[in-house]
Amino acid sequence: MSAQPDPSDSAFLSPSSSLPGESPDPHPLARYGWDAGRDAEFAPHAAKGLVPGRVTRVDRGLCDVLVPAADEAGTVAVRADTSLVTPRDPMRIVCTGDWAAVDPAGEQPIVRARLPRRTAFVRSGSSKRSDAQVLAANVDHAVIAVSLAVELDLARVERFLALAWESGAQPLVALTKSDLVPDAAGVAHLVADTEASAPGVLVLPVSATTGDGIDALAAAVGTGTTVLLGQSGAGKSTLANALVGEDVQRVQATRDTDAKGRHTTTTRTMLPLPGGGVLIDTPGLRGVGLFDADTGVAQVFAEIESLAEECRFHDCGHGVEPGCAVRDAVENGTLAQRRLESFRKLQRENQWIAARTDARLRAEIRRDWKQKQATGRHMMERKRGKHM
Structure with a gap:
């Protein structure tokens, strides 16, 4: 469990703390997406003594939140109670990527409010129900990982793209495990087929094993918040490790019998990228049902x-x-x-x-x-x- 700072020793900072006459330093949460617009949205909460934070992981009734630390350039991770902002509407439940107003008083920090979402990646609930599930919030880029170790399913790519466009994020398709395709001509053919099904979307063949395409992908998602999506076995965790530059996510081999993957990532987790921006890795999605995605379907x-x-x-x-x-x-x-x-x-x-x-x-x-x-x-x- 992450250490919880003592609010009494100024471990938390207000959104803007600088001496009179000095230029304000970058906000401690700037690298995680905080900007002037968030400052304005947070002002009423700051007046109540609350501090801003970005949700990096959610469990039942609890979440990990990054908040400003005593070091003006740093942040600290705290475990916060979300029970006060858990409505019946699943669209309003706190999720990874949300910005929160955190009350640091007491033995455990408490999330008092959730700031408005600028984007949200939403799918319909499981078992063909008509409710919705927010997979990630305030996302700028949606990387759809598609494995080339199995037959390319363009219909599934189109489904992911519809959800990505509807979210408000810019989608990108990463054709993973390109090293398993016998020749360059085969890779080029698969890229062309995917591009024909993904108008206006960058399609990149990548291999975490050889490093091919990783630099191009890192450059494309080098700013803002990126969510990594795809089925189990698509190589998302391996790709996340390649983008972060170290083994931060556990990986497993696919099954030899059918090349299908095992669930490695079990929760949505936010990871800082070395070149800037952050990455949200998600569990493998068995189902990606649409939810109010008219605009997304039209775009695809x-x-x-x-x-x-x-x-x-x-x-x-x-x-x-x-x-x-x-x-x-x-x-x-x-x-x-x-x-x-x-x-x-x-x-x-x-x-x-x-x-x-x-x-x-x-x-x-x-x-x-x-x-x-x-x-x-x-x-x-x-x-x-x-x-x-």
Whole structure:
């Protein structure tokens, strides 16, 4: 357990502590993302004697928080009670990456409030429930780790990208274990396939074993907060160790039988990066359900959204409707059928989640579906009439 400083010996600092007439020193939490905007947000809490902190790890009812230390350039890790800010709404529960107002008085520090989130990586809860889970907050970059030791699953990449875009963070795809691909041409082909499914996203092949691509990845995430995401066995912990420059995360080998990984990281943990910024490593995700990700899905399938503007009907479902530019693109080979199927799947899933939480929207979807069925039947009947 981390040592807890005694508030009486000035172990904690106020957000801005400098002598009159001197230029203020950088805030002790600046390297973890603290800025002038956070200063303004925190002012009401500072007036109550609370101190700022960034949550680096969360357990049941407790969290590790970095707060300013007696050394003006330093921080100290404390274990804080979060029971006062644990609402029923899972979207509001304190998570790794949150900024908190911490009360240092008493035997154990207490989190009194959570500052507003600028970004949040959210997925739907397990077992296809309609609740949400925040995986990380206040994230600038989302690195999606995809192992090249197994067959490349582009649909899963698209799913991760939709969640990343929706979070407000800038996604990046790291194709890990590139050293296991027999030749450079094979790696280039896999990169090209991924880029086609990730418009506007940097795709980097990397190998923690050989070091290839690590410097480029470190440069891309050298500022701000980065969250590392992916399935078990994608090599996230190994990649985290390579970026940090030391073995800070335990790693395990994948199973020989199916190349699947074992869960090594079991909690979300924040790690400082040597070149600046911080990294949040997350446990391997078995499921990545969408949650209110309309914007994210549209961003991932930008070319389909662009084609849809040319459809005859503004609410075209890209099925049996006449004058569908999207279906025409599939037929002439300018749009892959797989991309359209993936787009439809993610759209349906996102609508299903939304309908679970909004009865009115569910009724609208049902009416829209019935109308499209009727239109489809009418078009088929007209087509049959022409051939009679």
